[in-house]
Amino acid sequence: MATGYWKVNFVLGRFHLQDFTPVGTARTNLSVKITIPGALEEETLTGLTGSTGDYDLSNPHSFPLKIEPADVTAETGLLFRDGVYRFNVSFDIGSTTYTFDERILHIPVIDTAISTKLDAYLRDLCNKCSNADKLRTLQELVVLRQGAQLDINAERFIAAAEKVTLMSNISTGASCDCICGC
Amino acid sequence: MLRSKDYAGDAELTAALDAYLANDSANPNTSLVYLNRAKYDLDRKCEQEEFFLNVLHHQTTNGFQDTGKFAELPTYTISVDGDLTAGILETLNAVVAAAGDTITVSVVDDGSSGANYNNGSVMSIGFFDNPSFTGAALFSVGLTLNNNAATTTFVVPSTVDGPLFGKATTQLVPDNEVTVALGQGADFGVYNTTNGAVLGYYNSGALGQAFTATLALNSGINASSFKLTAAARETGTNNAVTVNTNTTPVPTSFTFTPSAINNSLDGPVKLILDVFTI
Numbered sequence: 129m130a131t132g133y134w135k136v137n138f139v140l141g142r143f144h145l146q147d148f149t150p151v152g153t154a155r156t157n158l159s160v161k162i163t164i165p166g167a168l169e170e171e172t173l174t175g176l177t178g179s180t181g182d183y184d185l186s187n188p189h190s191f192p193l194k195i196e197p198a199d200v201t202a203e204t205g206l207l208f209r210d211g212v213y214r215f216n217v218s219f220d221i222g223s224t225t226y227t228f229d230e231r232i233l234h235i236p237v238i239d240t241a242i243s244t245k246l247d248a249y250l251r252d253l254c255n256k257c258s259n260a261d262k263l264r265t266l267q268e269l270v271v272l273r274q275g276a277q278l279d280i281n282a283e284r285f286i287a288a289a290e291k292v293t294l295m296s297n298i299s300t301g302a303s304c305d306c307i308c309g310c
Numbered sequence: 311m312l313r314s315k316d317y318a319g320d321a322e323l324t325a326a327l328d329a330y331l332a333n334d335s336a337n338p339n340t341s342l343v344y345l346n347r348a349k350y351d352l353d354r355k356c357e358q359e360e361f362f363l364n365v366l367h368h369q370t371t372n373g374f375q376d377t378g379k380f381a382e383l384p385t386y387t388i389s390v391d392g393d394l395t396a397g398i399l400e401t402l403n404a405v406v407a408a409a410g411d412t413i414t415v416s417v418v419d420d421g422s423s424g425a426n427y428n429n430g431s432v433m434s435i436g437f438f439d440n441p442s443f444t445g446a447a448l449f450s451v452g453l454t455l456n457n458n459a460a461t462t463t464f465v466v467p468s469t470v471d472g473p474l475f476g477k478a479t480t481q482l483v484p485d486n487e488v489t490v491a492l493g494q495g496a497d498f499g500v501y502n503t504t505n506g507a508v509l510g511y512y513n514s515g516a517l518g519q520a521f522t523a524t525l526a527l528n529s530g531i532n533a534s535s536f537k538l539t540a541a542a543r544e545t546g547t548n549n550a551v552t553v554n555t556n557t558t559p560v561p562t563s564f565t566f567t568p569s570a571i572n573n574s575l576d577g578p579v580k581l582i583l584d585v586f587t588i
Binding site: 130131132133149150151224226264267268271272274275277278279281282284287290291293294297298 | 328331332333341345348349351355358361362365366368369375376377387403404405406407408411
């Protein structure tokens, strides 16, 4: 089994998986599985090919695999939720099977919260002493984000997911330290 | 808080920081205390600062790792040059691999050249980190030919972190190869060829069949101004057969029967050309 290479982008609410495996010949037996945050099992996706602009097995470098929330049964919202996502893609070239099995940190809501809180803190910077709590919350979010990425890099996926939950709580939950600006 | 001075080196410190971040139950300094306090929104200022410093310490010790680790572009592409050894085609079972992957290299007869190698000939493929094959090979793979075919496997070394380009490091000579050899004559410029050029491969399974080679004259040569003596000789022996003797005009086609050189011919043959002005 060999390693397939895919570049994962997030474009207009969809995951785009661009096939970078440097062989342009046709693929067969494509299998795309995803595990979204909170899901107990990976989900096999269907219907990702066949339409104009879709990933083309006979011309694999032309278009990315596009995955949107509606393609994933476990995703009940209109947007992909924050958390650790696992992509498991395999295909054949000739008799060789190529596999890509990776997890990524995808936290757009938390990132927006960090950005919003930072803006709020900077706006009031002239009164820095009275904004220590805002700064501390910001520091906490940023370092938790770094810790979560370190967890992903070290394949501590459960620990990463726990940190995402904490970030979500601090960013948007009822226990938010600094709810204003969220 | 974990301090670098308490550890023998970066590896030990990183291991301790990883254990801390992983909430290793054996580690009394686990970050779980802070995470639990954060979870329930309890006062956690001290633990928060400690978590911050430990994460920062990890980052500065190992290089900042704020982005994902997985490669988005292939780094372990692997290939072999398409023309390593005459008459032999090379294939890999994979073109992309990671360190530790087992790769199978196979070579087979191309089915058309007629080149034939002695059983037991060892073909060595060197893998380089550049397509120009400059510098030393990172590692080599040996294939022992049997009936012009061989298969072997190798493991992509953990020290490899980029593309691999394979190339035969020792060019094997087919045992039925016929090459041109310029003799002692003075007028080598008559033929448009170079010393050692391959003229073809005789049929080692049917030595009684005639072998014909063609050689073009150089532009502007008047064939009638020269005479030629040619002999076909088995490399490394005195076995030979005369093909031409003072022939004029100089011929551009040479035919001989390998069995006339030796009935048990089993090595490369040179067509030795001696050209003289009339």
